[in-house]
Amino acid sequence: MTVQQHVMLDGCHVLPMSAPDDFAEWRDHARQLVMAGVLPDLIVWTEPGGESADLFSHGDRSLPITDSHGLQPRVPRRFIEIAKAAVMHCDPERFGLLYRVLWRLQSKPRLMEDAADPDVRALVDMARTVRRDIHKMRAFLRFREVERDDEGEYFVAWFEPFHHILRHNAGFFVRRFVNMRWSILTPRGSLHWDGERLREGPAATKVDAPNGDPMEELWRGYYASIFNPARLKTRAMLSEMPRKYWKNMPEAQLIPQLIAGAQAREVAMVKAGAMEDAERPGTLEAVADAIETCARCPIAELHTHAVPGEGPVHARLMIVGEQPGDQEDWQRRVFVGPAGQLLNVHLARAGIDRSAAYVTNAVKHFKFVQRGKRRLHQNPSAREIDTCRWWIESERAIVRPKLVLAMGASAARSVLGRTVSIGKTRGRPIPLEDGSELWVTAHPSYLLRLEGAGREKQMRLFDADLAAAAARLSELA
Amino acid sequence: MAHKPVLERLKILADAAKYDASCASSGTAKRDSQNGKGIGSTEGMGICHAYAPDGRCISLLKLLLTNHCVFDCHYCVNRKSSNVERARFAPQEVADLTLAFYKRNYIEGLFLSSGIIRNSDHTMEQLVETARILRKEHDFRGYIHLKTIPDADPGIVRQAGLYADRVSINVELPTEAGLNRLAPDKDAGVIDGAMNTMKQAIVEAKDARKRFRHAPRYAPAGQSTQMIVGADGANDAEIVNRASTLYGQHRLRRVYYSAFSPIPDASAVLPLKRPPLIREHRLYQSDWLIRFYGFSSAEVAQAADHHGMLPLDIDPKLAWALKFREHFPVDLNRAPKEALLRVPGLGTRGVAQILSARRHRVLRLDDVAKLTVSVAKIKPFVVAADWRPVLFTDRADLKNIVAPDCNRQLELFAA
Structure with missing residues (x-):
């Protein structure tokens, strides 16, 4: 100078x-x-x-x-x-x-x-x-519990503020953690609260603070799990939580690996969920072609044939069964086996012309387990039915029936999206979103499995359901 | 049943809760622990204690009590027919975890929801019990947000409001048809009824406090809800309209939009492409236009195209301005506040500063540049002392001038 x-x-x-x-x-x-x-x-x-x-x-x-x-x-x-x-x-x-x-x-x-x-x-x-x-100090400061010889918990935080805000923030931490004993250490000074009085102390360094807390493992686990990898918005995060704060935040060390893994996790999710963005087929022929190669659910691994629905394109009645059986799989036609024959008898009795109805199945492929030479029918899982809803909904959108008759719980689920009890829902209409009606009844193969009085009773109920549906169909203009 | 370790269950149940967008801890009554035995305070403004790489604020410990569920909602990762790993916490465990996190300044409080176990009443009781342990046994004065279950017993739901700062009931989907299809166990009427009951309880409690100083507070941060966007066919105009009805009818504090995002083990009824994230952003922007900028939901709908969808490449305010150019240019030195709020690129803060500054000087473009984020963006729509957009608002290519790089930005979002 x-x-x-x-x-x-x-x-x-x-x-x-x-x-x-x-x-x-x-x-x-x-x-x-x-x-x-x-x-x-x-x-x-x-x-x-x-x-x-x-x-x-x-x-x-x-x-x-x-x-x-x-x-x-x-x-x-x-x-x-x-x-x-x-x-x-x-x-x-x-x-x-x-x-x-x-x-x-x-x-x-x-x-x-x-x-x-x-x-x-x-x-x-x-x-x-x-x-x-x-x-940001109130937000990003992290306490760590330390072992002290005297009684009770004690917490210490290390924080690096950019401005002279330590004393100003003391009140906030006292009001919030008044019944805790704690110290806040910063390069600009320190604060100590013993549960009654606040004491100011000299500047500190990072080594004065504890370097871990067992609870941080849980916190990091929470941080990684609450993050949704399907929506990566790194810029939004950075603008609110700039890198300069990361070094004293236990969870921030996870950020790079979370970002790196996010895309891979999302791709895996989409694949696992079979969420391809497909166009709905516009014709019944397109549905028939597409189901042949459909591999959205594990039934595809059985390599059975897909069995398409049959009937007029604009049928007023749509009959939905569960899935093709052994016979249907060989002949690649719906309801041609024993259950189909029984169905024909009852339809005729109710005065329903099967050839005027569109007949299809909730699940398009035959699901079975091999027992010696025989292929034993297996019920499709809820997930398999839901996967196949894509096709039944496409068919409904093309045929636009006035009345849908669902035979069995699987068929009802494929139309409604939820499992209902046949006993509680049969005999009355359930309105559907597109203005049509759903009627639920038992599956004919159920009748085949019964014997004696039980069978008689179920036959009568089945007939009554078909008759009620037929009557309703003629009412619906 | 042997329990998994806490860390494992915490991961499962936090993972299950992350599809709920809300994490706000703001807007509740001010309080602290100075005359109490426990810990915690709320000082009006919420605090985000961390941000995740998805850009969302982490303010609360957001958990499900359990992800077992008897419902079968297709968009939900916890539905009955999903194969996710299941876990559950006891109310005491959640309370302990909340306190341990709170003491280390990780969180502002708890946001607790649950899958439906056994029945709605039992589930609601467990949620309320957790809040009771925190409030009564530990004198916890931090923030509590409880999700309430629409068809649970009103007596139990009422208790929730006594312990919680905020309660919420999700409407889930913007249309009733969508709800019937994707959440077959839920009923739009019941949800609506529950929100209405909650609104009345909140209003009554506020009224009681006006007359009796010691009347208990009841959900002081009000109620909120969430809609999933892109899982059903509802367009933006319908969604905005539904939200505005909810704000009006049930006096909701917030409506959250959650872009339907791929979830592990998704139901096959959802063969949908994920809606672009930017759609969710545009919906929040229109929400803001209605709440802070004096737009009506019908006006926001006018900004949408003939399918009722808001443009993705530009924000709804700019879209509206481009459609209704007769309202522009706006004179920054003379126009009333309502007109200034309509200028694309001018926020509420900028408008307040212009209104205040123009009492002292005639504003020139230079002055305005200091008060707003981007003067280039607002230039075509305003008049200043030294600036008049000559024929600017008549140009057909105006969109390219004000938002030249919108295509490039979209690609960034699409990544």
């Missing part, structure tokens, strides 16, 4: 602040300076540990004597709000900027409303940055 610079500093007030975040101290100094009419350019504000602290050691440190009758400076409330936050900013220029705005406010009282003014903007930006830092 040269002599010349010293000379230029003559008449300049150097104001050493005793704390970097003390609004009251700044306010007291500033009030006196304004009342003494000291121009903003003639003041140098310094803070403890600041670079400029000894640079200006020769300036006038005494505050100007105030005329006690002088006019008290007046400021709008908004200035106080913003100044209280801005004073905590780490920018060494903040005290000077605050004073300049205070000075200008005396001749232009509504200056704060002019958001386009450069000084106001700079101040508002500072306040916003500080508030964000305050908020």
Whole structure:
């Protein structure tokens, strides 16, 4: 430093602040300076540990004597709000900027409303940055439990704030964790709460803090599980949780691997769920072609034939069975086996013309287990029925029947999407989304398995269901 | 039944809960623990304690009590016919976990939901019991959000509101037809009735507090709901309209939209492509237009195309402005607040700053540039002291000028 610079500093007030975040101290100094009419350019504000602290050691440190009758400076409330936050900013220029705005406010009282003014903007930006830092400290600080000889839990956190916000945030942590004992260590100072009193301590380093907590494994497990890999929005995450905070957050170390694994996990999900984006077939022939090669469910591995529905394209009645049986698989036609023959008898009795109805199955392939030479029928699983709903819905969309007769629980599920009890739903219409009606009854093969009185009873119920459906069909114009 | 270790169950039950979009911890009554025996505080503004790479805020411990479920909703990963691994927590275990996380400042509180076990009443009782342990035994004063079950006993549901800050009932799908098809065990009428009962309870409790200072608070953060977008055929106009009805009729605090996303072991009734994530974003934007920008749901619908879908490449406000150019340009120095709010690219903050600043100076484009994010975006729609968009709003290629790189952005989202 040269002599010349010293000379230029003559008449300049150097104001050493005793704390970097003390609004009251700044306010007291500033009030006196304004009342003494000291121009903003003639003041140098310094803070403890600041670079400029000894640079200006020769300036006038005494505050100007105030005329006690002088006019008290007046400021709008908004200035106080913003100044209280801005004073905590780490920018060494903040005290000077605050004073300049205070000075200008005396001749232009509504200056704060002019958001386009450069000084106001700079101040508002500072306040916003500080508030964000305050908020992020409350959000991203992590306590770790430490073993102490004396009784009870004790928690310690290590956090690196970017501005002088530690003391300001003390109240928040006390209000929230008042019945806990804890310390918050930062490079700018520390806070200690013993359950009754708050004590301020010197700056700390990371090694003073514990380096782990068993609970963090659970927390990381939670973090990784709550993340939905089907929707990766890394930019949205980064804007709210910038990388600079990651190093002290136990869960952040997982982020790179979560991102890397996300795409692969989504692809796997889509594959496993057979969620291909397919066009619905527009004709019954297209359905017949497509089901032949369908491999959406495990039944495809049995390599049976697909059996398409049969009947007029615009039939008013659609009859849905469960799945093809042994005979149907050989002949590749619906309801040609024993159950089909029984069905024909009962349809005729109810006066239903089978050739005018569209007859199909809930599941298109025969599912069986091999027992010696015989192929034994197996019930399709709910999942297999649901997979095959794609086809039955395509058929319904093409045929547009007025009435759908579902025979058996599988058929009912394939139309409704849920499993219903035949006993509770038979004999009355269930309205469907497209305006048609569903009638539920038993499957003819069920009748074949019964004997004696039970069979007689079920036959009568089956006939009654068919008759009711036939009557309803003639009512439906 | 031998229980799996806590970590394993936590992973299963958090995984099962992640399809619920809401994680807000804001808008509840202010309180802290200074005169209490426990821990916790809420100070109005919610806090997001972490963000996951899906961009969502992690504010609460979001869990299902169990993912066993007797319902069979096709879009849901926990439906009865799904093959996912099942697990369950006891209410005490969830309470302990919540406290352990809270003490380490990981969370603001708990968001508890559940699959339906045994029946609705039993399930609801378990949810309420968890909240009771936290509130009564541990004097927990953090945030609690409980999902309520529409057809559970109203007496039990009522208790939920006494312990929870927020309660929610999911409408699940925007249309009744969609609900019948994809959630066959649920009933739109029952859901609606439950929301209405909840609204009345909230209103009554607010009223009681006006007269009796010590009347108990009841769900001070109100109720919210969630709709799944893209699982049924509902278009954007229908969804926006449904949401606006919900805000009006049931005084919901928030309607959440969740883009239907591929779930493990998805039901085959959903042979759908996943809707672009950006659609969910556009719906939230239109939600904002209705709540903060003075748009009506009918006006948002006007921004949609003839299929009722909002454009994906530009935001709904810009879409509306391009369609109704007669409302522009807007004079930044004279126009009323309502007109300024309609300018694409001007947010509520920007408008407030313009209104305040123009009392002190005649605004030029330079001034406006300091107050808004992008002056280039708003230029075609505004008049300033030194700026007038000559014939700009009549140009057919205006969309390319204001949103030239919209195609490129879309590709980024599609990745």
